[in-house]
Amino acid sequence: MKAAEEIRLTEKNVKEFIEEKVKKITSVIGDGIAINALSGGVDSAVVTMLGHRALGNRLKTYFVDNGIMREGEPQKVEEIFRQQGVNIEILDAQEEFFNAFKGVTGPEEKREAVTQTFYKDIFGKLVTKSGAKYLLQGTILTDIDETIAGIKRQHNVFEQLGIDPQQAFGYKIIEPLVELRKDSVRVLAEALGLPENIYNRPPFPGPALATRIIGEVTKERVDIVRKATSIVEEELKDTGAFQYMAILHQDRVTGMRDGKRDFGLQIEIRCWDSIDAREATPTDLPYKQLRKLADDILRGVPGVVSVTYNIAAKPPSTIEVV
Numbered sequence: 001m002k003a004a005e006e007i008r009l010t011e012k013n014v015k016e017f018i019e020e021k022v023k024k025i026t027s028v029i030g031d032g033i034a035i036n037a038l039s040g041g042v043d044s045a046v047v048t049m050l051g052h053r054a055l056g057n058r059l060k061t062y063f064v065d066n067g068i069m070r071e072g073e074p075q076k077v078e079e080i081f082r083q084q085g086v087n088i089e090i091l092d093a094q095e096e097f098f099n100a101f102k103g104v105t106g107p108e109e110k111r112e113a114v115t116q117t118f119y120k121d122i123f124g125k126l127v128t129k130s131g132a133k134y135l136l137q138g139t140i141l142t143d144i145d146e147t148i149a150g151i152k153r154q155h156n157v158f159e160q161l162g163i164d165p166q167q168a169f170g171y172k173i174i175e176p177l178v179e180l181r182k183d184s185v186r187v188l189a190e191a192l193g194l195p196e197n198i199y200n201r202p203p204f205p206g207p208a209l210a211t212r213i214i215g216e217v218t219k220e221r222v223d224i225v226r227k228a229t230s231i232v233e234e235e236l237k238d239t240g241a242f243q244y245m246a247i248l249h250q251d252r253v254t255g256m257r258d259g260k261r262d263f264g265l266q267i268e269i270r271c272w273d274s275i276d277a278r279e280a281t282p283t284d285l286p287y288k289q290l291r292k293l294a295d296d297i298l299r300g301v302p303g304v305v306s307v308t309y310n311i312a313a314k315p316p317s318t319i320e321v322v
């Protein structure tokens with residue numbers, strides 16, 4: 001098990017990198033068809049653009065609506081890419097994902113549920129339907145080395161773990177970004193002409209809001225964390241922080257509502273300063289801003305009685321809770 005050597009992209013070498021990757025994709029796919037999935041994050045956005053440069057309409061791009069995305073995300077992402085001349089098909093897979101999450105509570109088991117549903121059930125079928133032999137995906141170096149180090153088995157890492165996607169899912173996977181970390185992916189995204197709201201977008205994990213729910217992922221619990229996420233993203237969007245999020249805890253705590261005891265929900269806010277996600281420190285947010293966030297969440301998210309801010313650095317913490 002070995003990760004690739006890192007390549008750091010700058011304005012100087014980014015053009016050459018694009019040409020090389022486009023050439024590679026073209027030569028591997030030949031006159032065939034490939035598919036890929038957009039999650040709305042910068043990694044999959046970049047892979048979509050590289051794939052389209054290489055294959056044009058022979059790359060079929062899907063936005064898999066797994067029910068655990070942020071508010072309005074499928075339509076938002078589709079519109080951004082339509083403006084880039086790239087057509088995206090939104091695929092409703094909510095039922096499949098929520099069925100797979102039933103009764104699943106452990107972090108790695110959740111990732112495995114996402115992996116199997118996404119790669120086997122959804123993409124297995126799409127590959128057969130479209131005649132594609134390849135899936136293009138945006139795995140980056142940090143995903144791989146956290147998986148190899150045994151910190152988190154990121155949902156999108158296979159070959160480095162000795163898993164052959166052809167055998168496991170029935171297709172091959174091409175990963176043009178495995179030598180890059182997030183800061184280089186952003187340089188690449190800008191060079192590929194993606195708008196700033198994509199290349200400067202905070203990272204968002206493939207397993208989406210499932211990585212921000214402690215315990216079982218149900219529709220109701222996703223709705224709660226989704227509402228809190230919208231509030232946190234809106235309030236913290238101008239901080240320049242690397243990533244910020246709302247977490248739904250499993251434990252309930254005593255609060256009060258309408259003069260009565262309410263054994264209610266806890267939301268944790270996390271906001272990180274980081275360059276490439278390997279290490280991160282909690283952003284020194286003004287107390288006033290934290291208080292405003294708490295008030296907005298208590299008002300806007302039904303059932304919440306406690307709001308906390310994480311102040312532990314990575315390591316030993318990690319960016320997501322799952």
Ligand code: XMP
Pocket residue numbers: 111142143146152153154155156203204205206207211243277314317318319320321
């Ligand atoms: P952690 O939580 O390990 O996260 O400190 C490091 C970076 O990776 C993102 N992340 C994921 N991305 N699949 C992904 O595609 C995953 O399973 C996954 N888990 C974490 C996280 O958002 C952060 O930017």
